[in-house]
Amino acid sequence: MGAANNTPLTLASPLPFGAGPSSPNRVMKSAMSEALGTSDHNPDERLVxxxxxxxxxxxxxLVTGNVMIDRCALGEPGNVVLEDDRALDAFVAWAAAVHAANATTVLWMQINHPGKQSPSVVSKVPVAPSAVPLTGSIAKAFNPPRALEDAEIEGLVARFAASAALAERAGFHGVQIHAAHGYLVSQFLSPHHNRREDRWGGSAENRRRFLLEIYRAIRSRTGPGFSVAVKLNSADFQRGGFTEEESLQVVSELGEAGIDLIEISGGTYEKPAMTGSQRPSTVAREAYFLDFAAKARAATSAPLAVTGGFRSAAAMQEALSSGATDLIGLARPLALYPDLPQSLLNDPEFKVTLPAPSSGNKKLDAALMLDVTWYEHQLARMGAGDEPDPSAGVWGTVWGLVRTGGAAVFRKRRA
Ligand SMILES: Cc1cc2nc3c(=O)[nH]c(=O)nc-3n(C[C@H](O)[C@H](O)[C@H](O)COP(=O)(O)O)c2cc1C
Structure with a gap:
């Protein structure tokens, strides 16, 4: 999707989203779970x-970190949940802060259900399409899931739509359905995780039914100017998992259904490709999933975003000019440099280098998900009114985890 009237496409070009408000430029803040919900799972002045x-x-x-659609199914203890209007004022204040700070900023809420990726510290028996447990080094932190009943699946579709309708009432311009990274919608898409033989599983068409039903249910409960987007894996990178071929079919169907944006990512808790490069060729171009985006571009005319690895204005411009993506998704860079979009828009040479936080012990790093946790700590700093601290050591993060979660964090950390 090029800029209007054939002017060259740059990071500063606006991007329309159907009947919803247009993005004033091509820089998107991707979802980062802030874990800044109150004890009742509401937003407060820290998110504001x-x-x-x-x-x-x-x-x-701006896409928010994942907001859960069911307070009985959390991805981590500090999640924000939006399932009814008992604390809608807090969500209104969150959205209003963005509108007041910058009237042209588009604000979408990412909505999610973790399925089996709900750690044992918050879920005794998580739910999933089928009773297939997680595997690998992270498995110990999660209880084995049980398979959802048909009526429960219908109920979850309705919950996604209810959360979206509430987000619209609260003043958000749209929602993004989290269908990536191994959470519930992504579990339905995966032949490894979804072994059902009813209308929700078996064929690829049945496995994508959950996502498409959620999409349609949201459209039926929200106004025409409310944007609906999806974050989708290019692949799960897991044997027997969701493949590129199937992902392209999903892209094509979402496009036909009228989706406002498809954001491309990849990986799951079992294979965390979303925060790491796939192969050496991606290092030069920075973005991990650009090759797939070029294929997705051939499969749909819906706007596309690519997230993962972008660090320089030059690589972002090249990705836009290639036509493979319409928006540049950024996560970790904005946890350290919240003003980065201005710098990128003003200086085509601008780039950032990000630290790779490590305790020096790879196993400990993996057990604590130290990379993600260290960045989450930066979000908490900004929430408290402090500046992010790129030179922060990792031991402060570890100590903070121990203080809030006790020794259990070494086993039960969210991934
Ligand atoms: C602290 C943190 C929390 C994240 N939470 C979410 C989330 O809630 N939803 C989501 O779709 N992706 C989440 N991600 C993944 C990012 O959106 C993004 O896909 C990934 O970090 C790669 O982009 P980057 O290289 O620009 O960081 C999270 C990443 C980090 C570092």
């Missing part, structure tokens, strides 16, 4: 401060 900061930073589109 953080998002005000990002709105001032100039990204055209």
């Amino acid at each position: 401060r953080l998002y005000r900061r990002w709105a001032e930073g100039g990204a055209g589109l």
